[in-house]
Amino acid sequence: MSFWKTFGFNTGTAIDSILDGEDYTLEQLLDEEEIIQETKAQNKRLIEFFVEPETLKKLLYYITEEPQEDDDTNRKYKYPFLSCxxxxSEIWAICDAMYSNPGLLDMLYSYFEKESPLHPLLSSYTSRVACVLLQKKVSTTVNYMKERQGIIDHFLKHLGNGFVMELLLKIIACEDTTEGAGTLEWLCTTGLIASLISKFEPSLGTEVHENAGQALVDIIIVSMNSSSSPLIAQLESKEHVERLFGYILEKGLSSSLQNGLTVLIELLRRHVREHHDDETTLENLPPILRLSVDNLVPLIKLITPDSENNLPTLQTTTGKVVPIGFERLKIVEFISALFITNKLCIDKELVKTNILNTCLDLFFSYPWNNFLHAIVEIIIQSILEGENESLKMTLVEDCKLIQRIVDASKDNDDDCAKPKGTRKGYMGHLTAISHALLNIATITPAIDKLLSENPGWEGFVRGELSSIRERENRPLAGYIPSEYGMADEPQDFDELEDEDNDILFEHMGGYDQSGDYHPGENEFRLDPDDDSDDDDDDDDEMVVQGRHQEDSDDDDEPQQQQQEQQEEKKEEAELKAETPAEEGSTQDAV
Known part of the structure; x- marks a missing residue:
């Protein structure tokens, strides 16, 4: 068909044939294979038919009304899909026609007023159409939703449906657009925060918890640059934070805990300070921080090594491994977020719970969980790089961090020495922590003293740590080859670069430090002094200027010797040719 259209031989399509008639139905057009292609090509007569109110109502009917059991497959699958x-299709004429008749929007959004669960196919089609209309006309759609009472509650009723959840997230994201400014303020009046927090009820199921948590996280991210967001103010209020902690701790390790802590971690990141706060007291902390400290003890009880862990053992390439679990991992991440707030009063409360020892015990108890190792490393790095000297000494001295590192390195060496032994999974993180200790020791005499007093630390630094540092500092593909070979590999990249520059200068030529130019050994250029009277081709001959004269003389000697040898051979050949004739004349004489 495209060939005939391109070269002007269009004989018409089946769609055009139907539109040429007087009586035709939407179903006749939907039965044609080219209906989607002609729609996207914006066939004028076809679009004019689609924007008619009756046609739009029929299209909406197919995506909002569930088919009956005795309906044919076209009604159940084909017509709803094509209608969606x-x-x-993001055609402006269709979008304008939808908004020119409010009854059409009512028909679309009334679908979400149905009871759960929604039809899986129709809910995806309806949500997709609603998302497209929202993106095309943000302000108009938001204004329509403001006038439609209870529409957000209808969305939240189907929060377990991923398609409806996607539509709700797009409504929240409208705040980032110019046309959608003020969307969060309107959502604040709808009771959205309270409704979302209620979805963390443990009996509602994992999917509902995940969607509610994702919605709250998106609200926090959208409001990240705003210090006076009404939704964030509601979310961080004492009432809502207490309620959220109640759901989190209601059934111990559960999806409510995992997704609820995800929301709290995002809120804590809004309170991170660059410099340490020594003045604020617990009583003066915002509710989110104060209540987080108050609920530390029950959370820490869930991650102690002797706490109950009913997760099944996993068979991996390194053998059987007991997983730590997403919930316990999320608690450690929550502890990390509290440390990063850089508040002295919070640090003191964390030290009282002995959480640092607990985190280090978990670090070495799960040698193959790199997520856990990364979080614990963040805690240690934040403490060592922070301004709380007392907390540093608690970590290094009271928690015996240095001795733990030395013992772990020895255990790793013993395991590697065994047949088919493997290196522990946490050794890379221990290397980074050890480097941080060495760096902080240069400006903290107390830590430097502890390092020097540990009998195994010096051996670890000179052995394991030194070999790792040397291997990490070596270029990935090796050193750059040079004419001097690789016997003496420079350890300093600046030294290597200077040496290579000297070699390059010697071979290719260049300007020295005084600004004088020196030709290199391999530099080619035209010889301006060539006065040869040879043919025109000889005038274009390239002459090597950088060669030594001795090399030229050496090249000429073999040519002269070869010419002399050829002349001698020629004389010998002539002499041999004359000799038989003389012998023949002697025989005749005899």
Missing amino acids: EILA
Whole structure:
């Protein structure tokens, strides 16, 4: 068909044939294979038919009304799919027609007022069309939703449906657009925060918890640059934080805990300070921080090594491994977020719970969980790089961090020495922590003293740590080859670069430090003094200027010797040719 259209031999399509008739139905057009192609090509007569109110109502009917059991496959699958594709084709004429008749929008959004669960196919089609219309006309759609009472509650009723959840997230994201400014303020009046927090009820299921948590996290991210967001103010209020902690701790390790802590971690990141705060007291902390400290003890009880862990053992390439679990991992991440707030009063409360020892015990108890190792390393690095000297000494001295590192290195060496032994999974993180200790020791005499007093630390630094540092500092593909070979490999990249520059200068030539130019050994250029009277081709001959004269003389000697040898051979050949004739004349004489 495209060939005939391109070269002007269009004989018409089946769609055009139907549109040429007087009586035709939407179903006749939907039965044609080219309906989507012609729609996206914006066939004028076809679009004019689609924007008619009756046609739009029929299209909406197919995506909002569930088919009956005795309906044919076209009604159940084909017509709803094609109707969704047409309505979501992002054609302005169709979008304008939808908004010119409020009854059409009512028909679309009334679908979400149905009871759960929604039809899986129709909910995806309806949500997709609603998302496209929202993106095309943000302000108009938001204004319509403001006038439609209870529409957000209808969305939240189906929070377990991923397609409805996607629509809700797009509504929240409208705040980032110019047309959608003020969306969060309107959502604040709808009771959205309270409704979302209620979705963390443990009995509602994992999918509902995940969607509620994702919605709250998106609200926090959208409001990240705003210090006076009404939704954030509601979310961080004492009432809502207490309620959220109640759901988190209600059933111990559960999806409510995992997704609820995800929300709290995002809120804590809004309170991170660059410099340490020594003045604020616990009583003066915001509710989110104060209540987080108050609920530390029950959370820490869930991650102690002797706490109950009912997770099944996993068979991996390194053998059987007991997983730590997403919930316990999320608690450690929550502890990390509290440390990073850089508040002295919070640090003191964390030290009282002995959480640092607990985190270090977990670090070495799960040698193959790199997520856990990364979080614990963040805690240690934040403490060592922070301004709380007392907390540093608690970590290094009271928690015996140095001795733990030395013992772990020895255990790793013993395991590697065994047949088919493997290196512990946490050794890379221990290397980074050890480097941080060495760096902080240069400016903290107390830590430097502890390092020097440990009998195994010096051996670890000179052995394991030194070999790792040397291997990490070596270029990935090796050193750059040079004419001097690789016997003496420079350890300093600046030294290596200077040496290579000297070699390059010697071979290729260049300007020295005084600004004088020196030709290199391999530099080619035209010889301006060539006065040869040879043919025109000889005038273009390239002459090597950088060669030594001795090399030229050496090259000429073999040519002269070869010419002399050829002349001698020629004389010998002539002499041999004359000799038989003389012998023949002697025989005749005899």
